[in-house]
Every structure is written in structure tokens, then in C-alpha cells.
Amino acid sequence: MVDSKSKGKYSLIASIVTSIVTAGIFAFLALLKNDIGSSPIYTKVDIIGGAFFVLLLTIIISASIWPGIIEKYTTK
Numbered sequence: 001m002v003d004s005k006s007k008g009k010y011s012l013i014a015s016i017v018t019s020i021v022t023a024g025i026f027a028f029l030a031l032l033k034n035d036i037g038s039s040p041i042y043t044k045v046d047i048i049g050g051a052f053f054v055l056l057l058t059i060i061i062s063a064s065i066w067p068g069i070i071e072k073y074t075t076k
Contacts, residue, residue, distance in 0.1 A: 026050065
């Protein structure tokens, strides 16, 4: 059985990792798409701003999803 302090730590780590990976994938794909073609559609600042926005949204969403998942799989 896992105590509640450890569950909170696991949820925090899972939320941060999920958010960073999602923002990284967004930035990578946006940069890749922007470099294809003759002229770039967006500036690098636009892409970084979008990645930061995605990071904030995924932090909010994953912070509400992961605790339930951790709770479900650690209490049996």
C-alpha cells in the first residue's frame, strides 16, 4: 500500500513529465512543419509561445487526470 504523500509525489512527477513531453512534441512538429517549404509561416517566437501555451494547458489538464489514475492503480 502506498501512502498519500507518495501518491502526491507520483502524480506531480507524472504531470510534469506528461506536460514537458507534450510541449516538446508540439514544438518539434511545429518547427518541422515551419521549415518545410520556401518561406516560414510562423516565427520562432510564435512557435515558442505556442509551446509555452501548450505546456500550461497540459499542466492544468494532467494535474487533474493523473491523481485519479495513480489512486486507481495504487489502491487495490
